[in-house]
Amino acid sequence: MEPTTARILILDDDADVAFAARMLLRRRHGEVTVLQDPARLALALAQGVPDVVLLDLNFTPGRTDGAEGLAVLDLLRRQPRPPAVIALTAYADVPLAVEALKRGAGDFITKPWDNARLLAAVDAALARRSTACVAGAASILMGESPAMAAVRAMVASVGPTEANVLVLGENGVGKELVARAIHAASKRAGAAFLAVDMGALPEATFESELFGHRKGSFTDAKADRDGRFQAARGGTLFLDEVGNMPLPAQAKLLAALERREVTPLGADRPQAVDVRIVSATNLDEASLFDPGVFRPDLLFRLNTIVIRVPPLRERRGDIPGLLRHYLAHYEAQYARPARALSNAAQAALLAWQWPGNVRALRHACERAVILAAGAAYETGDFGLGTPAVAPSALAAPALDDQTLGEVERGAIAAALAQAKGNISEAARRLGLSRAALYRKLEKHGL
Numbered sequence: 257m258e259p260t261t262a263r264i265l266i267l268d269d270d271a272d273v274a275f276a277a278r279m280l281l282r283r284r285h286g287e288v289t290v291l292q293d294p295a296r297l298a299l300a301l302a303q304g305v306p307d308v309v310l311l312d313l314n315f316t317p318g319r320t321d322g323a324e325g326l327a328v329l330d331l332l333r334r335q336p337r338p339p340a341v342i343a344l345t346a347y348a349d350v351p352l353a354v355e356a357l358k359r360g361a362g363d364f365i366t367k368p369w370d371n372a373r374l375l376a377a378v379d380a381a382l383a384r385r386s387t388a389c390v391a392g393a394a395s396i397l398m399g400e401s402p403a404m405a406a407v408r409a410m411v412a413s414v415g416p417t418e419a420n421v422l423v424l425g426e427n428g429v430g431k432e433l434v435a436r437a438i439h440a441a442s443k444r445a446g447a448a449f450l451a452v453d454m455g456a457l458p459e460a461t462f463e464s465e466l467f468g469h470r471k472g473s474f475t476d477a478k479a480d481r482d483g484r485f486q487a488a489r490g491g492t493l494f495l496d497e498v499g500n501m502p503l504p505a506q507a508k509l510l511a512a513l514e515r516r517e518v519t520p521l522g523a524d525r526p527q528a529v530d531v532r533i534v535s536a537t538n539l540d541e542a543s544l545f546d547p548g549v550f551r552p553d554l555l556f557r558l559n560t561i562v563i564r565v566p567p568l569r570e571r572r573g574d575i576p577g578l579l580r581h582y583l584a585h586y587e588a589q590y591a592r593p594a595r596a597l598s599n600a601a602q603a604a605l606l607a608w609q610w611p612g613n614v615r616a617l618r619h620a621c622e623r624a625v626i627l628a629a630g631a632a633y634e635t636g637d638f639g640l641g642t643p644a645v646a647p648s649a650l651a652a653p654a655l656d657d658q659t660l661g662e663v664e665r666g667a668i669a670a671a672l673a674q675a676k677g678n679i680s681e682a683a684r685r686l687g688l689s690r691a692a693l694y695r696k697l698e699k700h701g702l
């Protein structure tokens with residue numbers, strides 16, 4: 257797999273830990289640097305702000321209060337374009353990790369980590385980093401269309417309640433932004449918002465990830481560990497891609513939601529949980545109501561309120577505003593001159609089907625800002641690509657005539673067709689994380 261161009265910084269005083277993380281991440285990412293002394297961070301930042309920082313919260317041996325790490329986190333968050341931060345904590349330190357989440361870290365990993373989990377966390381951080389920049393802006397959910405106004409009105413009215421909300425919509429329509437907006441409008445806004453990709457949780461570790469475990473409950477359980485339900489205590493747990501969970505996992509989630517308590521693996525007593533559940537899926541409603549795909553009793557628990565976010569092609573009135581917003585955003589980010597849209601480009605972008613919705617529009621704007629060379633943005637700068645490939649055209653062509661890129665494009669298109677457009681499922685078939693698959697979809701204009 258080709259490495260990404262992401263810049264990753266590991267801040268950890270433990271040389272062995274930093275070395276292990278660097279070796280692992282270097283296989284997948286372009287630039288991975290290590291700093292063992294936080295005093296040298298200012299100098300490192302002056303040379304460029306990384307995309308992701310893995311931040312140990314305690315540097316001085318013997319210190320466990322996390323004050324040093326939290327101070328570094330504040331410094332990172334004050335950067336003009338702050339990096340995504342993944343806090344590294346000792347296994348017993350979940351309260352400290354939660355404090356880091358409240359102060360702007362995007363995720364946390366407990367040491368010793370699971371390699372697959374660390375790689376997935378970095379991928380997710382890279383994908384979310386851009387969202388976080390927008391989330392910081394005043395207008396989180398942009399769009400002048402009546403459909404978006406209705407979504408915002410729903411968010412404003414259900415946000416302050418404790419009702420569970422299910423957000424429905426295709427990939428890239430803004431479901432996670434809606435979930436964040438609900439959290440921001442709720443009484444829990446000061447506590448953590450924790451997103452979990454339910455479609456990507458392996459069945460074997462599902463319970464321990466969500467509900468935690470006790471030392472010795474399985475071979476690798478070297479210490480007690482809280483799960484996501486405990487970590488989001490007092491806040492909002494965002495169950496993303498909830499429609500992609502296998503049925504046995506659905507039963508376990510249902511039991512936790514019904515009883516409002518979870519039992520960590522190996523524990524003899526359940527623990528009460530205090531989380532508000534917002535979930536999202538890109539399943540169409542026919543599949544969602546198919547008991548062979550999704551348990552009706554679980555659906556009943558999750559969908560107290562349903563918010564449907566329509567695809568961008570059904571609210572084209574939002575396109576001009578989103579284009580203006582993201583072009584200006586990337587012009588500022590890449591220090592590029594402000595350009596107007598040519599009339600032809602404006603017409604083409606308005607007419608485009610946007611199969612990847614707002615995410616694709618956003619990436620198209622980034623690409624145009626980087627590539628544009630003329631006085632105005634032209635259609636070609638946006639790399640709209642060819643319309644979706646028909647599944648019938650996906651029979652594998654002879655390898656001899658193809659470049660590696662074409663083979664990759666074909667494999668991705670075939671996996672998407674087999675997964676009926678379900679991104680998590682296609683990513684699983686390809687052995688990629690969702691974030692990595694999104695990057696490849698952009699690259700190939702799919």
Ligand SMILES: Nc1ncnc2c1ncn2[C@@H]1O[C@H](COP(=O)(O)OP(=O)(O)OP(=O)(O)O)[C@@H](O)[C@H]1O
Nearest residue numbers: 387390397398426427428429430431432433614615
């Ligand atoms: N209304 C909006 N205003 C501004 N930006 C938006 C809007 N909707 C989506 N975006 C941007 O589009 C991208 C995708 O949004 P988001 O991750 O919320 O979509 P999603 O529906 O949760 O996607 P997926 O189903 O793939 O998880 C993000 O970068 C987000 O900032």
